Amino acid sequence: MAADLYGDIVPLPHSTWRDHVPGLVVVAAGTLAAAFISDHYGAPLTLMALLIGLALNFLSADKRLATGTAFASRALLRWGIVLVGVRVTFGQIVALGPVALLAVVAIVALTIGSGILIARRLGFSDAFGTLAGGAVAICGASAALALATTLGERRASQAQLTLVLVVISALSALAMVTYPFVAHWLMMSDLKAGFLLGASIHDVAQALGAGYSYSDGAGQIAAIVKLTRVALLAPVLAVVALFLPRGEAGKGQGVPWFVIGFFVMAGINSTGIVPAFATHAAERAAAGLLAAAVTATAIRSPLSQLLEAGPRPMVIVAGATLVAFALSLAAAVLLIG
Secondary structure, eight states: OTTOTTSOSSOOOOOOHHHHHHHHHHHHHHHHHHHHHHHHHOOOHHHHHHHHHHHTGGGGGOGGGHHHHHHIIIIIHHHHHHHHGGGOOHHHHHHHHHHHHHHHHHHHHHHHHHHHHHHHHTTOOHHHHHHHHHHHHTTTHHHHHHHHHHHOTTTSOHHHHHHHHHHHHHHHHHHHHHHHHHHHHTTOOHHHHHHHHHHHOSSHHHHHHHHHHHOHHHHHHHHHHHHHHHHTHHHHHHHHHHHSTTSOOOOOOOSOHHHHHHHHHHHHHHTTOSOHHHHHHHHHHHHHHHHHHHHHHHHHOOGGGGGGSOHHHHHHHHHHHHHHHHHHHHHHHHTOO
């Protein structure tokens, strides 16, 4: 599925390097086209990658491209996130302060709670509300898969999981396009805009894309805030297992390696020993990898399935999304900076 950071939503069959070539060629062509438009017209690279990827979404029906596009949306995204760590330092993390950290934790908890409450009002189970709210609150498709594994299929069916993944993909792409406009309209500083975008957008690629489409400074803050949300996945799974214990236990996810890699790179950069040319090269590589991941994510997004689902489950995900945005906006305006 789109934006599958852990690489475990749809297990891929064994493949050789030749199987990757067709999909990677398409992703590379789309990313280069996005880079051309960005360089010549000043448009945000990640936004152009998203739009071109969506225009190529019809290619998702070609099974020959599946292996390559899956690799781009998973592996390239992870390594792009690791390299983003070169753009930040621990000084910037400390500069966010305890207020920002507590705000992120509160936003995650209240967003999950809103998903449960909306699900109850619409006649769905607490488990489905947790699945939908947790996917919105933490990291989109990856959180949905981890939560579904913890809840067990008797409490969160494969059909419900698929629906959440489809709606999350669409809403995250929509948020990536629209939220930066809200931040510009409110004339937010890079700090406030980065917090808003990092704390409210579902998937990592879209959160970083929205941040860097606003400014480099906002992108750095969005990366820190978003990866803090991703790191909260493990404690959230523990809480879900404690309060909804009757599902089939899933394997502990822990903190994903790309989050650890991000903070390792940030730590190295904090020492000041990284030469400027290496930092610049890493930044360009990160931008290219993230743009390729966004292109592949947009190509693979199952947009046609949105028309086949009923509206009520979508309302739960959309409602949790609005709650996350409202809370993030309030925190950015009132508490940050």
